[in-house]
Amino acid sequence: MLTEETKTHIEGLLNKYKTRRSAVMPALMHAQKQNAGNLTEEDMREVADYIGLNPVVTNEIVGFYTMYNPLKDIGTYHIQVCANLSCSLRQAEFIIEYLEKKLDIKSGETTKNKRYTLTRVECLGSCGTAPMMQINDDYFEDLTVSKVDEILSNLD
């Protein structure tokens, strides 16, 4: 269910664009935020309905853009580690292996307590400070094993 807050957000978005349809991407993102990073079938239907689109359209959008997590179970902290070239040259693989061991999951998985999800991603535009990762909305750069430990222990 879209919360009143999310609806207010979406309503605000509609003025930004010439067509209601233009608001569909940010609207879906708001809906996902509201559910701590997960997008439900109901949200997809409701956003479509709110904007005046067939639900197929929201399904298309969430399937195309990688930042939507439709019908997935993303943990409280979504750790995305860049594995593209610049990061890889700077030992990103090693960081990923370390995280896999530390969290006891493979990349692509969520820990049992639903606290962490680990994903390997393509370039995040932070190549000069490789290796790097993104946790929810924040970037963490120039990673080393000890820095990773510190970052994780500082999460709320």
Next chain:
Amino acid sequence: MITLTINDKEVSVEDGTLILEAAKQAGFHIPTFCYQPILSRLASCRICLVEIEGQRKLQPSCVTPVMPGMKVQTESQDVKEARIGVLEFFLSNHALDCPVCDKGGECELQNMVYKYGPKKGEFTEKKERFHEKDYILSPVIVKNSNRCVQCLRCVRVCDEAVGRTMLGPMGRGAHQEETSFLKSYMDCDQCGNCIEVCPVGCFMRLPYRYRARPWDLKSASTICPYCATGCRMDIQERGGEYIRAISKFGKGVNSELMCARGRFGFDFLNNEDRLTKPLRKKDDGTFEEITWAEALETIKTNFKLSSPERIGAIISARNTNEEFYLLQKLMRTVLKSNNIDSSPRWSSDAVSAYVTACGINEGGTSIADSIDVDTVLITGSHISDENPVTDYLLRRAFDTRRIGVIIASPRAMKLDSSAQMTLRNIPASDGTLLKAVVAELYTAKPEAFKGVTGLTKIKTLDSATLSKDCGVALDDIKATTGKLLKSDQISILAGTEYLRFPESLEGLVFLRDALRALKKDLKILPLLDRCNQRGAWDMGIHPAFTPGYEALEKEGLGCDRMVQAADDRQLDMLYVICENIAGLYPDAKYAVSALSKLKFLVVQDVFMSETAKLAHIVLPGAAFAEKDGSFTNQEGRAQKIDSLLPPPGEAKTALEVIAAIGRELDYGFGPSTADEVLAEIREATSMYREVEIDTARNDSALVKGKPAALRIADFLGKKRFDDVEAENKPSLPVPVVKVKPLSFKLVTGNHLFYSGTIARRSHTLRNLVSGPMVEVSVADAERLGLSDGDTVRVKGKYHEAILTLKSKKGSRDGIAFIPENFTEVGLNRFLKRGEGIQEVTIRKI
């Protein structure tokens, strides 16, 4: 014109032609996947790449327009290699399960690889797979995404032509899968156009899956037996069973488009309840089988016993022109009776007025021409449900050419989304609405109206009052008027509501004459709901005119008057072909009681209908796929139909039976084959003399005009619209709807999946509708605390029924719609002869 060379051959083509089309004109075939002329351009599959001199890269011929002096190669080494490269890519992730694929043998990918290569693929990796087993998307659609070539024709046809947007590409890149919202079951038009446009075996017909290989099928080219859009299709059988109907690109008005009824509704032909033997009613009311000789003998005797004015014939508008012609010939020349008609749903007077108002007697107007205008006004038709493919064709034209569309209808419909304006008038007030528009036109340009029909009356029309009477705001009427004044070319598409409520025709005639007086280029296209309704009229299936609309000196009885005459015991004998009077006459009780009083009722039909049950003799009939002959669609396009299988058992075509009865009565009666009858039709009426009755798409298949044959003044209660003022019948008294809490006006028409008696016998179509339903506006449903799917009791003065509720967004409040053809409900049981629209209440149970 632009001149260029293609493969060193010089060609001249229209400005703006695509290279692909130019090549075709020059005789060179370029393969395509994503290109579909009626759909938006994608240029994504890259199979159509060609070489253009001076261009570094190969270019997609499906989007590149020709330029003067261009030098194009469609078969150069580069082009050939690119083509093979693309095909190899297609095969790389294609399931290659051709042996079990429905499409095997008629697959575009298979054919293309066969023709161009690669001879051998080098792809040895694991293929991307979307799922293990086929999955079902609807009662008629089954999906296998592992075969997809990503041409997106399915997605585009659904969105752009059908207007449903049920399908989309989900996922990205190689993981992209065209399917429904989260692969859920689709509540859609079920038209199967996604199946038809799919080049491979990705979308399949569920009822047909694994039933046959295409090369085992026998086909005949025919016309869909449902509405009067007149879609051309190939009907196919295997082992005596009708198994598939397909539409083909570039054939017929519809090209590859069809609706659910057309594509899936043919299976009534296979129904185990088909009548196969002539039957005679015994004294105890049950039927016994008899021979044709016995049947014909009995019929002959009864015909001979009755005097001409006591004999009548009613034939349904699903029969062929040849059958119509021969029946009226039998009636008029042998039996000397003009008591002949085609539908119990409306009066023959209404037909006369409609025919003249729409200019049906003045020859055909193609749908292509009708929509190549500035503004289209759709009135008196629920076109999206009644003529689905006409809706599809219109949508595509409206959306691409941005034609102004105004839709006037009490009920909301799918095509509304393509309209600039939708007017939600009170039921049966279509004419009142048009009069309001005429009043405004008159106010705007009074000087133009000299000599317009009914001017005295037009002068006194008051748009404010009329706007109240039709329930459409005056501002909307003014806006409509404004749009009409601004347009040079206008089309009016007028539907069957004008036949149900013929008083509305006065408004249509006024508007027609007003627009012509304003020097607008006006076209009127009738929208009809039975495949050969127009043909029936053209062939003189009417008490007041003969083939080609020659008015008769002495008018016979139409269906309505025949029923009345039967009730008054003024009619002795009725010969009914495929028409279900008891089921459709707008007062079921009256019709049944009247028909029961007949001395002799003979009914030929394909199923035992409510009417057939009342008959003394029942003859087994043939359906469309068992007949040769022609149909004339709503445009006035005469189209040939070919038979595929003989009728079941001892059943015979109406043509054979009419000819046989004719010979029983008059040894010289004839002709008796479809071809011979057609030749005689051509002689009998100039309308059909030069018509090319074949599978042509062009306008040579349109019937020609015979303008002077009928005049409006001769019809509609024998009164002229023209300047007969005070005593002229007022428009149908249309009470302003006081929306009492539970009271609704009961209206009817066709359902998207259900029209006419044959649809009830299609198992596939029956599967698509959960059961008889009543539709109200969303607002009304909310007001009553009802939601979709609720079971409700609909109660009228004469009848009540238990129905499933459906709500529709945007419909006018205070209207309850029940489709006219549910046997279980018998809409006509709610109605009373002479009382018009009934009020009903709806309550949840």
Next chain:
Amino acid sequence: MEKILLKNIHKEDSFKIETYLAGGGYVALKKALKERPDDIIQLVQDSNLRGRGGAGFPAGLKWSFIPKDPTMQKYLACNADEGEPGTFKDRAIIDNDPHLLIEGMIITSFAIGASSSYIYIRGEFEFGASRLEEAIAEAYEKGYLGDNILGTGFNLDMAVHRGAGAYICGEETALLDSLEGRRGQPRIKPPFPAIAGLYGKPTVINNVETLSCIPAIVEKGAKWFAAIGPEKSPGPKIFGVSGHVERPGLYELPMGTSAREIIFEHSGGMLGGKKFKALIPGGVTAPMLVEEELDTGMDFDSLAALGSMLGSGGMIVMDETTCMVRVSWIINKFFSHESCGKCTPCREGTTWLTKVLYRIEHGEGNAGDVELLDRICGNIFGRTFCPLGDGAVMALRGCMKHFRDEFVYHVEHKRCKVC
């Protein structure tokens, strides 16, 4: 060289409008609004500013294609989708000096007659997006945006639109589709965006760095700008250096600075003193350069002459320990992951390439695989709908041109030659 683009980024509170104003910000705007729009277009044409998004198309020329009809709605879209691996320059401006971009956009909008503008920023840049939104709000407040800007009667709205994870949305027409609420897939050209772009209206799309050059050009003139670097592609350029160097990061230098200078002087040389092996000069699409080619000037034409490209100027440096098969696999995996799926050669071809490269890299290559790679490349190149597919091939061919032996070794020995 005096810094133009990165001059503010290290200042305290560099992102605030006060800081920007104190550094002489929005002076150019005031100057521009006094000119005729056409004169600004001419000015930018004279400056020879070429697009920094990758293709190097002359900015002023692009603007001049916009119809002059004043009744027609026009749009400006800033391409801040920065997604090409190795590229991280736009983010520095967005995060730290958003007003530079905003000022550039206002001037551009004025020149082309746009009354509405959007910044399409990649979705992952949440931080940058909020920085931009705050800065836009400041600009509205100060009267640089909104109705009747600085009393000149010029109106302009600006809004940020966030992407949601799709590299292809950096392609300008895919960007427009995405802005319209669709899946970001490239559109058929023609019509070009300058004629029918956003919502079917004339639209200019420029990269963040391109637009950020505008205030300086207006302020200091076309001649000044054209005099920086080579004649045909002048101006300051932000080079983003990553990979095996001592000091990865952003370096603003004149166009045409040699790759060797950037790597060995500005970036502190090779990491740990290892031997240089190869350079990807402008984002992963750009074919690799080897040692002998390092003296080439980093500008559009010099690199094109070598069969490579400047692209975004994102330089990825690799040392002797780098396995080129692995590098190719990583790059190709990226392209197949990001292929929008529209056209067959790219969708199927890049996936196939990735599968073959994976096999070779993991010691499962078969004889003939290297030739197979060549063949697949040939079936993609020049036949795709947009440049992404071609880019994948350019990257792979660029690598195989210099290091084919490593691919062959991998196939023959089922292991890596260098690591």
